[in-house]
Amino acid sequence: MGDDANEVFQEYRNLLFAVAYRMLGTAADAEDTVQDSWLRWSGADRSGVADPRAYLVRITTNVALDRLRSAQAQRETYVGPWLPEPMLTSPDVAEDVELAESVSMAMLVVLETLSPLERAAFVLKEVFGFPFAEIAEALGRSEASVRQLSTRARKHVEARRPRFEADPRERLKATERFLEATMGGDINRLMEILAPDVALWTDGGGKVRAALRTIHGADKVARWLAAVSRQSYAGVEVRDMRMRTVRLNGEPALIIDGPAGPITTLSVDIDDHGRVGAIHLVANPDKLKAITEGHRLPL
Incomplete structure (x- = not known):
């Protein structure tokens, strides 16, 4: 039995x-x-x-x-x-x-x-x-x-969470444009891609540097992302970081790796106009274990 x-x-x-x-x-x-x-x-x-x-x-x-x-x-x-x-x-x-x-x-x-x-x-x-x-x-x-x-x-x-009718391929392209602009720290390109009322959530869990409140508005979000892309993070210098695009939670996303493994993930929500309406950045090391171990979500 x-x-x-x-x-x-x-x-x-x-x-x-x-x-x-x-x-x-x-x-x-x-x-x-x-x-x-x-x-x-x-x-x-x-x-x-x-x-x-x-x-x-x-x-x-x-x-x-x-x-x-x-x-x-x-x-x-x-x-x-x-x-x-x-x-x-x-x-x-x-x-x-x-x-x-x-x-x-x-x-x-x-x-x-x-x-x-x-x-x-x-x-x-x-x-x-x-x-x-x-x-x-x-x-x-x-x-x-x-x-x-x-x-x-x-x-x-x-x-x-309204359903968007945008073509999935167009949403993928918009996501890739955003990730490229973020990796390059290009404020002007970010401003073109971000929705005016974009919101950025950063989860550090009190263990690594992160914004303690949600950041709202394209200008503030673009400047925050551009500044972070040029700074050391979680004890890792920019020159030692590696960025890769992956599929997280069914969507294209960015993982930033340090010598010891992932230090943050960045995923976005694309609105019906092909712009980034929300950004979710997870840096709490406790929440990166599944990715570090290569654990994939079934179903």
Whole structure:
């Protein structure tokens, strides 16, 4: 029975991690959630389990909810803006526009503004397409209550994360232009690419130098980026930095490496006019472990 339990769990492991990551926003918390789910699954009486997939998602969702409630209290005392932990994704994820959108940094930032139950309902329904009856069972709520949660969450997300109709190839080109301008510290080129109301979030977690508040406006953001591109960072001199473009969270992004590994990531959100509307810079070393280890986001 033990081998059967492990075989079934491994079949759905990627799905469970994908659910947990969207619920919690960090690879470390998602991995811990999956491990806790395994302990509960392996120790449970599975003789009456007709649908292992639904059962495992229910376990994972509830473990993630407990972690999320605890995490939200901790994040209130976090130094500076809190951003999700970036993860490498394969090119085929980017080809699925909806899948890529569901793990984009911009989307995960919006999900942070939902209540834990709203976030669970949104992830399970809008991302993974679970029926309301299964979500209700997972959350221990009535189906009517879950429908309300899902509707409220969807409206909240749509208000803060409108769908853009720009051609994905054009968005890719705009992102690449931005990354090139940033690497060159070219203020004039940056000003041409940035939306007037662009916002820059920098997450250093109090462990490395970062802006303690979100920076707004094209002029301030361009000058900040240009200045940073010419300075040592996290103890690494500019001459010792290497920059590479990768796929993070389904989108093209920039990783800046030092001799010992990644020191920051930079990803952007392109608006419907092909301009950069939001920039997410993650430099907290605790949030670069998944990238350092080459861990890729499944699903």
